[in-house]
Structures are given as structure tokens and as C-alpha cells.
Amino acid sequence: MKTAVYHGPGKIELEDWPVPEAGSDGIVVKVKVSMVCGTDVKTFKRGHPMFKPPTVLGHEFSGEVVAVGESVSSVSVGDRVTVAPFINDSVCFYCKSGVAELCTSRRLLSNGSFSEFIRLDEDYAKHGLVKLGPDVSWEDGALTEPLACVLNAIEDMSIQPGDTVAVVGAGPMGLLNALIAKDLCGARVVIVEVDAQRRSRADSFGFETVDPAERNPVEAVRSMTGGRGVDQVILAAGAVAAVPEAMELSRPGGRVMLFGGFPQGQTVAIDPNLIHYKQVTLLGGSGFAPEHFFRAGELINSRAFNLSQMVSHRFPLDHIVEALGVAATPESVKVAIVFE
Ligand SMILES: [Zn+2]
Numbered sequence: 001m002k003t004a005v006y007h008g009p010g011k012i013e014l015e016d017w018p019v020p021e022a023g024s025d026g027i028v029v030k031v032k033v034s035m036v037c038g039t040d041v042k043t044f045k046r047g048h049p050m051f052k053p054p055t056v057l058g059h060e061f062s063g064e065v066v067a068v069g070e071s072v073s074s075v076s077v078g079d080r081v082t083v084a085p086f087i088n089d090s091v092c093f094y095c096k097s098g099v100a101e102l103c104t105s106r107r108l109l110s111n112g113s114f115s116e117f118i119r120l121d122e123d124y125a126k127h128g129l130v131k132l133g134p135d136v137s138w139e140d141g142a143l144t145e146p147l148a149c150v151l152n153a154i155e156d157m158s159i160q161p162g163d164t165v166a167v168v169g170a171g172p173m174g175l176l177n178a179l180i181a182k183d184l185c186g187a188r189v190v191i192v193e194v195d196a197q198r199r200s201r202a203d204s205f206g207f208e209t210v211d212p213a214e215r216n217p218v219e220a221v222r223s224m225t226g227g228r229g230v231d232q233v234i235l236a237a238g239a240v241a242a243v244p245e246a247m248e249l250s251r252p253g254g255r256v257m258l259f260g261g262f263p264q265g266q267t268v269a270i271d272p273n274l275i276h277y278k279q280v281t282l283l284g285g286s287g288f289a290p291e292h293f294f295r296a297g298e299l300i301n302s303r304a305f306n307l308s309q310m311v312s313h314r315f316p317l318d319h320i321v322e323a324l325g326v327a328a329t330p331e332s333v334k335v336a337i338v339f340e
Helices: 038-046 122-128 138-142 144-155 172-183 196-204 217-224 242-249 272-276 290-302 317-327
Strands: 002-006 012-016 026-036 060-068 080-083 117-121 129-131 164-168 188-192 208-210 230-235 250-258 281-284 311-315 334-338
Touching: 002 317, 012 317, 026 122, 026 138, 026 317, 038 317, 060 117, 060 138, 060 144, 080 122, 080 138, 117 122, 122 129, 122 290, 129 290, 138 144, 138 334, 144 172, 144 290, 164 172, 164 217, 164 242, 172 188, 172 196, 172 230, 188 217, 196 208, 208 217, 217 242, 230 242, 242 250, 311 317, 317 334
Parallel strands: 164 188, 164 230, 188 208, 230 250, 250 281, 311 334
Antiparallel strands: 002 012, 026 060, 026 117, 026 334, 060 080, 080 129
């Protein structure tokens, strides 16, 4: 099978790997679409402690089941599926404490999805496989994983219908957070984005936007909210300097979610009185628990959201390096690797 193998920062080679065999309890999925994630881009550019080369990147995908072992009963050949890139052990402190997104002992798939086939076993499928309906596109199916990450973060934010949410950063995850805040939670969404291309993309999604180079975003959101500030802030930009400002965007008693990851080793000064006197809550969210993945799958299957604008570029696997390059630029939203 054609496989894009990551050999360290800047190095990806297309190699011919053997197609995994189902075995008695296995399921083999032929990948149809694999999205490029910001983590893939970062790993390719500068490495990542979680992904030791040689390995195969890619973890947001959909595909068709092409082989199952004789003991497998819950999944059949021909099923259209999306599969979580990891499942939890279900028994650690965090899994048992209701914060399974912090599980300390995760199990991974046979390889990443920048490859034609992936193997998992039936136990894995029970905890991390969603069957896709016949009308769900491969691209929408491949957005289940990023949607699960958004649902994990949104869950802790108590967004109520009619709330105003500021999303800082209109990259793909900022836009996906904004879509969920608006269409699932019924919030008004204001997007703060410095890049003109991304801002115009957010405009085309129908969101109100603020250009921080033109207008102080704190003043802008206050003028939009009767002087109060927004009820929730989602920081979907990996710049530590944006953290204090995100807290200023919040109204007293509001919540600020640090959704995007930050470069390691950086610190930031914040005014603790925003937390003490103004009771602004600072939250973090990353990854997802199984319930978020299954809920994301239900939402994708119900086609509750129009995700058609989420994919801006498509490449075959042969062009993976180009795809990673485009995904790093503000001209793209999600970049899809489409398999024939
Ligand atoms: Zn666990």
C-alpha cells in the first residue's frame, strides 16, 4: 500500500508498505479521505514528542471496511466508517473520573491515515469507530475527529442560546468552533482575526469579524455587547500573547477557553484580578473522550451543520508535502488528502 512515511522534520517519503491483514479479530479500512491537521503540519515542520520517526502521520479520516476477521460481528465489509486515532483504556483514574480526554494510557491504530489502509481490532472499534450514513460525504466523515475536539471544549463553556461568543483566530479549528457555537449552541459569534484572507473566509461563513489591526478588539466587542464584553471567548490561535487579551474580551463572570496549543516553554502574564474580582474563568481543552467522538459522529450523520465550506484544498497522497505546505498558509481552511 502506498504510505507517506514521516522520517523526521521536513522528511516524508512515499513508500510501499504491506497491506495489513485482518486476522481473526481485525478490521481493515481503506482510507478514502484524510484531513491534514495542524498537528501534522507542526510535526512535519519541527517534530513532535508524540510522533517519533519513522511513523505515519494523519489521524482525521474516513474510509470503507474492506476486510474483517471471522470473529468480528459488529462491523461488516462495505461499512462506511470513521475511526478515532486513539481509544482509552477505560480503567485509569481519569477515565473513571469523567475526564476521559485526560486518559494516561491510550491505544493507537496500526498506522496514521496518510496511508491507503488502516487496521484495528473489534475491541478498538467498540470504543472508537462510527459508521457513517450513506448520504454523508467522505470529507464530512473525516471531520468527526476535529469536531470531537470542539465538542470537548464546548462542553465546559456553558454556552447558552443568545450568548455572544468571541472566537480569536479563524483558522480551520476557529471556524469549526464558531460553527458549533452558532449552529449547535445558538450563540452570536464574533471572530477576531488579524489575517485578511482568513477574515474574509470568516465573513463568507456569515460571522461578524473584527480586524484587530484596525480596531481594538476589546473596545469592538464591548460596543457589540452593551459595554459588557462577551460571555465566552474561544482562543483558537497558538500565540501566548493573545491570552491576556482574550481575558479582556470576556465579561465579568465569563469563560475563556484555551483551545489552540502553544509552543512549549512560553509563559504569559495575566492580571489575576480578572479572575478574582471579575470572576473570569480560564479553561483549557484538548483532545476528546469517547463520548465526544460518538456525539460528533451522530452530528455528522444527522448532517446538522453545513460543513461544505470547511474543505478548501484537495490533493492526492502523492502530493502530501505540497498539501502540508498549503495547510500551513492562511489561504487554506481544511486540506483533504483524497484517495482514489
Ligand atoms: Zn484511561
